[in-house]
Amino acid sequence: DADVTQTPRNRITKTGKRIMLECSQTKGHDRMYWYRQDPGLGLRLIYYSFDVKDINKGEISDGYSVSRQAQAKFSLSLESAIPNQTALYFCATELYNTGELFFGEGSRLTVL
């Protein structure tokens, strides 16, 4: 089983719908991240969390929210999806302060 699991792997939705992407990890890491990948732009940080009660905005947090329900779970929500949020979304974990990230396999979201 994967250490970092993302669900769903693929989702097609319509403009205005609420969408939740979920991430769970079995690595026991404190730190979790959500990134977005667009062609030619690399990955950009949306939100990150260093602990259960800790939530921090990344460089492109507008239109997104997150919830860290437990050490192992970090979910990303789009309250009202829009077409330019069509992208590949990655969850990642990091063992405290090592600087080495481990990624899930991604969730491909298409907003029509």
Place this chain on the structure above:
Amino acid sequence: KQEVTQIPAALSVPEGENLVLNCSFTDSAIYNLQWFRQDPGKGLTSLLLIQSSQREQTSGRLNASLDKSSGRSTLYIAASQPGDSATYLCAVNVAGNKLTFGGGTRVLVKP
């Protein structure tokens, strides 16, 4: 603001040739630099992590160098194989442990 650039965006080589992938960054005050491999439709797999105090890291056929003063890292893959075909991304970690990624280099190794 840290900016990370990878040139070229795409590279095609015959099998057996050595691969040289470049990554440049604008702010030399980094914590570490990480190279990843991404296969189509897949997540990112960590290849090598170089701490700011290190000059290079090696793993099998892979060698990554780091020159902070010039803002550059190079990933060398010796004796390339078709299985090395993938997109390679570098990411720079600055204070606060947030990564800034380059746009990636898409590599095709032809049999």
